[in-house]
Amino acid sequence: xxxxxxxxxxxxxxxxxxxxxxxxxxxxxxxxxxxxxxxxxxxxxxxxxxxxxxxxxxxxxxxxxxxxxxxxxxxxxxxxxxxxxxxxxxxxxxxxxxxxxxxxxxxxxxxxxxxxxxxxxxxxxxxxxxxxxxxxxxxxxxxxxxxxxxxxxxxxxxxxxxxxxxxxxxxxxxxxxxxxxxxxxxxxxxxxxxxxxxxxxxxxxxxxxxxxxxxxxxxxxxxxxxxxxxxxxxxxxxxxxxxxxxxxxxxxxxxxxxxxxxxxxxxxxxxxxxxxxxxxxxxxxxxxxxxxxxxxxxxxxxxxxxxxxxxxxxxxxxxxxxxxxxxxxxxxxxxxxxxxxxxxxxxx
Amino acid sequence: xxxxxxxxxxxxxxxxxxxxxxxxxxxxxxxxxxxxxxxxxxxxxxxxxxxxxxxxxxxxxxxxxxxxxxxxxxxxxxxxxxxxxxxxxxxxxxxxxxxxxxxxxxxxxxxxxxxxxxxxxxxxxxxxxxxxxxxxxxxxxxxxxxxxxxxxxxxxxxxxxxxxxxxxxxxxxxxxxxxxxxxxxxxxxxxxxxxxxxxxxxxxxxxxxxxxxxxxxxxxxxxxxxxxxxxxxxxxxxxxxxxxxxxxxxxxxxxxxxxxxxxxxxxxxxxxxxxxxxxxxxxxxxxxxxxxxxxxxxx
Numbered sequence: 001x002x003x004x005x006x007x008x009x010x011x012x013x014x015x016x017x018x019x020x021x022x023x024x025x026x027x028x029x030x031x032x033x034x035x036x037x038x039x040x041x042x043x044x045x046x047x048x049x050x051x052x053x054x055x056x057x058x059x060x061x062x063x064x065x066x067x068x069x070x071x072x073x074x075x076x077x078x079x080x081x082x083x084x085x086x087x088x089x090x091x092x093x094x095x096x097x098x099x100x101x102x103x104x105x106x107x108x109x110x111x112x113x114x115x116x117x118x119x120x121x122x123x124x125x126x127x128x129x130x131x132x133x134x135x136x137x138x139x140x141x142x143x144x145x146x147x148x149x150x151x152x153x154x155x156x157x158x159x160x161x162x163x164x165x166x167x168x169x170x171x172x173x174x175x176x177x178x179x180x181x182x183x184x185x186x187x188x189x190x191x192x193x194x195x196x197x198x199x200x201x202x203x204x205x206x207x208x209x210x211x212x213x214x215x216x217x218x219x220x221x222x223x224x225x226x227x228x229x230x231x232x233x234x235x236x237x238x239x240x241x242x243x244x245x246x247x248x249x250x251x252x253x254x255x256x257x258x259x260x261x262x263x264x265x266x267x268x269x270x271x272x273x274x275x276x277x278x279x280x281x282x283x284x285x286x287x288x289x290x291x292x293x294x295x296x297x298x299x300x301x302x303x304x305x306x307x308x309x310x311x312x313x314x315x316x317x318x319x320x321x322x323x324x325x326x327x328x329x330x331x332x333x334x335x336x337x338x339x340x341x342x343x344x345x346x347x348x
Numbered sequence: 349x350x351x352x353x354x355x356x357x358x359x360x361x362x363x364x365x366x367x368x369x370x371x372x373x374x375x376x377x378x379x380x381x382x383x384x385x386x387x388x389x390x391x392x393x394x395x396x397x398x399x400x401x402x403x404x405x406x407x408x409x410x411x412x413x414x415x416x417x418x419x420x421x422x423x424x425x426x427x428x429x430x431x432x433x434x435x436x437x438x439x440x441x442x443x444x445x446x447x448x449x450x451x452x453x454x455x456x457x458x459x460x461x462x463x464x465x466x467x468x469x470x471x472x473x474x475x476x477x478x479x480x481x482x483x484x485x486x487x488x489x490x491x492x493x494x495x496x497x498x499x500x501x502x503x504x505x506x507x508x509x510x511x512x513x514x515x516x517x518x519x520x521x522x523x524x525x526x527x528x529x530x531x532x533x534x535x536x537x538x539x540x541x542x543x544x545x546x547x548x549x550x551x552x553x554x555x556x557x558x559x560x561x562x563x564x565x566x567x568x569x570x571x572x573x574x575x576x577x578x579x580x581x582x583x584x585x586x587x588x589x590x591x592x593x594x595x596x597x598x599x600x601x602x603x604x605x606x607x608x609x610x611x612x613x614x615x616x617x618x619x620x621x622x623x624x625x626x627x628x629x630x631x632x633x634x635x636x637x638x639x640x641x642x643x644x645x646x647x
Contacts, residue, residue, distance in 0.1 A: 062611045069394035089393050163510075169596055170611050191414040198414070210513045210595035224489045224512070333392035340612040341414060347599040348423035 028053045028273040031064065031077040031265070034214075035234070036131075038293035045280055051273045059213060060170050061086040068095045073267035078274040080265050081130050083258040085330040088120045090263065092330075097264040098125050099275060107282035115299035118259065127261035128278040129299035131233070131290060133317065134255035134325055135173040138230035138238075140220060141245040148249030151181035155204045157227065162207035166225040169213045171343035173256050174201070174229065176328055180253040187331035189338065198342040205346060220246060233296035236316040240295070248316035254324035259299075379626075386619035394613040404620035424604070424621070431601040432628075434515070434590075435583035438522040439530075442579045443572065445523070446530035450571075451564070453531075454538035465535065468528050476525060480588050483521055487511040487593070513595030521589030529578035537571030538564075570640060577636055581629050601625055 030037065034057040042053045058064050061083050068075055068090065082090060090096045102108060102124045108116075111129060121127045137154040139146070144160055146153045155178065157165050168174050176186050178200050184193040209225050217238035219225050232255075235248040262281065264274050280286055287298050288306030295314055304312075319325060331339065389401035411421040453464045471479060486492045489508050497503045511517055541564065549563050565572070587602030596603065601621065608618030 060610070062613070066394050066610050066613070093393050093395075172611075191416070194414050205597065208595075208597060211597060212595070222489055336392060336613070338414060340614065341411070344423055344599070344604075344607070344612075347597070348426055 026051050026273070028270050028277055029076055029078045030055050030277070031067075031075070031080040032057055033081060033260075034059055035237075036081070036294055038289055040293070041281075041286060041289045044286065044289065045277065049273075049276055049280070051276065053277075060172075062170060062172070065089065065095075068265055069093070073265075075265050075267065076269075077265050078268040078270045079262050079277060081260050081262060083260050083328065084118065084120045085328050087127055087261055087263060088330045091121070091126055095266050096126050097266055097268055097271070099127075099264050099271075099278070101275075102128060102278065105275070105279040105282065107279050110282050110284055110287075110300045110302055112299050112301050115259075121261070127263045128282060130260040130262050130281070131294055131296035131298055132257070132259040133232045133296040134257050134319070135168075135229070135231055136177065136249050136251065136255040137227055138220070138235040138246055138248045138316070139227040140223070140243070141247045143223070143226045143245075148247060149252055151177060151251040151253045153249070153251070154227065154229070155181050155200050157204070157207045161227045163209055164224070164226045165204075165207050166210045166212060166216070166219055166228040167204070167208050168229040169211045171339055172328065175339050175342065176256045176326075177229070180251075180256065180326065183253070186326065186329050187335040189332075189335050191338070194338045194342055198345060201342065201346045211347075217241060217243065217246075231296075232317045233294050233314075236295040236314045239314075239316060240310065246316075250320050250323045252323065254326050255319070257325035257327040259327065382619045382622055385615050386623050388616050390614045390616045392613065394609075394615065396615055401616065404614075404616035405624075407617050408620060408624065427599050427604050428601060428624070430598065431584055431586075434518065434522070434600065435580050435586075438519055438526065438583045439576050439580045441519065441523050442527045442530040443576060446527050446575065447534055447572070450531050450534035450538055453535055454541070465532075468531050471524075471528060477588055479525070480521055480592050483517070483524065483593060484512065487517055487520070512593065513597065515594065517593040518590050521593040522583050522586055525586075525589060526579040526582055529582075530575035533574040533578065534568060534571040537568040537574075541567050570643060573636055573639060577632065580632070584629065585625055 028051050030053055032055060036057075037055050042055065045051065046053060056077070058067065064080055064082055065086060068080070073095075087096075105128075108128075115129055117124050118127075136151075137148070139148060139161075146158065146160075153161075154165075175197060178197045179186055179188065179193075182193070182196055182200065184190070184196070188194055188197075210219070212219075216228050216230055216234065220228055220238060221241070221243050230248060232248050235246055239246045262278050264271070268274060281290070282300060284300050284302035285306050287300040288303040291298050291303060292306075292308050292311050295311065295317060297317060385396055386404050387400060387402060388396040388404075389399040390404070391397050407421075408424050409420065410418055411423075413419050413421070449468075453461055453468075456464060484491075488494075489512070491511075493511065494503065494509055497509065503509065545563055545567070546559065549559050554562070585602045585605075586600065587606060590596070590598075590600045591603060594600075599607065605618050605621050605625070608614045608621065612618075
């Protein structure tokens with residue numbers, strides 16, 4: 001039989017489709033926070049499974065949400081890592097795929113019982129645990145005489161700190177920290193409480209050098225600022241990187257807790273690969289690689305056997321007894337619009 | 349109209365087709381989407397409801413306060429005003445620096461000229477974000493400027509000039525970013541300037557000041573206006589320099605729009621501000637076109 005041009009065309013088309021399919025089967029697009037994906041982990045995953053991982057990064061839950069909203073199911077990502085309240089919002093907005101059989105994944109048994117079926121995903125249909133930690137503030141202990149025992153040290157800074165203070169760029173954690181300082185509750189719909197939050201922020205602003213959520217450790221290292229809104233694990237990394245006196249504050253009013261999870265955005269193409277990664281990460285040894293890198297705690301108790309000495313002794317991430325960890329919530333429209341108004345007025 | 353004329357206009361139409369497609373897909377299309385979003389109702393978690401609603405525009409002037417009472421809210425006007433002033437200042441500084449530079453370049457030999465023009469365009473080879481980051485290193489604490497000042501003893505070891513996170517830092521960033529856009533158009537009108545006019549003025553005992561203000565300035569006005577617009581327009585919506593160098597303490601138009609989309613999840617309002625920004629710019633371009641036309645008629 002002779003192959004004519006048409007047949008060659010058809011065969012190559014079929015062949016092409018197959019090879020395309022094979023390529024797609026070996027890929028995983030992960031959309032994660034910056035500085036949150038250790039190379040070691042990705043290399044290990046690629047070596048064990050042959051799946052190629054492509055990592056893209058974002059800087060806040062809001063950015064992730066906006067991106068998923070805007071792309072309407074064609075974001076091109078197979079996995080993303082939102083915090084607890086944003087998982088809730090994304091489920092409500094129909095932005096996530098249901099992941100079948102999370103509870104039957106071989107490594108699911110390693111997840112600590114209190115983190116199985118968390119409040120934001122009670123039936124464990126959408127998410128598996130990534131890392132958890134808190135937001136508060138950190139300071140250079142050598143240049144500051146305070147003890148970081150009150151949130152007011154951050155909002156009403158002493159003259160040592162004034163002008164050398166930096167705050168997160170997005171309102172979410174900052175407003176929650178202000179709520180902790182004032183003793184009001186997150187997502188408040190009470191205008192008087194929000195007025196008090198705004199007064200506090202406006203007062204604090206006089207001493208703020210910069211509002212930024214990036215390059216925090218660099219800024220503290222150079223001494224440009226000596227107090228900065230910060231995350232527990234990230235401040236620990238800063239300490240490891242040579243800022244010895246960098247101290248993360250656990251004020252008596254509490255810290256803002258968060259719990260990040262792996263979820264599958266709507267329209268994900270590589271579903272099996274994503275599930276393979278979810279299962280892979282719940283393995284204690286793999287989860288330990290992540291914690292050793294990002295310096296955050298995790299929901300896999302057995303991972304402690306694989307933690308480095310540095311990580312076991314990481315002071316900045318150990319919550320002292322009696323300090324409340326209050327988890328951020330998904331605010332309704334009214335509360336959210338109050339937060340936006342407070343922030344815009346503060347920044348006007 | 350004769351046949352030839354019809355052919356010509358059809359050819360024009362086909363010839364310009366790529367331009368129309370590019371403009372339509374990359375410019376008009378997104379603008380229509382924006383205009384559409386700006387008149388819809390906002391969804392609390394980002395996105396829009398398909399329901400006609402002008403509150404995006406209303407919110408620019410009137411907004412409910414924390415206590416849910418509708419009131420006149422100057423916050424956004426202040427932000428627009430601040431962006432405007434900053435853009436005007438950046439334009440004027442660029443002009444003051446850029447004009448002599450352009451004049452100097454245009455008076456050189458051709459070979460030198462080409463090298464100088466080439467040097468002016470070099471910064472465009474690198475991403476704006478990276479160049480702005482470089483300014484953090486230059487202006488920051490223990491940065492290039494502070495260290496050199498410290499070295500020659502102008503400031504002490506522990507002193508800081510506090511250059512970063514100020515309006516000055518924003519202005520430096522803006523002027524640095526956009527000054528080539530000022531130099532190039534002025535240079536091109538200097539090139540067209542008839543040197544004999546300058547010589548004639550000198551022969552007739554014109555003072556140098558008169559020479560600049562009566563001969564050179566008027567004749568290079570189109571370049572000056574063109575350059576000013578090229579600097580002013582991007583400065584008005586500038587986002588990177590205010591954010592990185594200004595410390596994000598005061599919102600400007602660009603950051604306000606970004607805030608609405610990324611954090612406040614109020615897309616219609618963000619789109620409405622973007623449309624207002626667009627209207628401002630179109631007005632300025634229109635005024636420029638009118639001035640240019642008058643200039644040409646006079647010439």
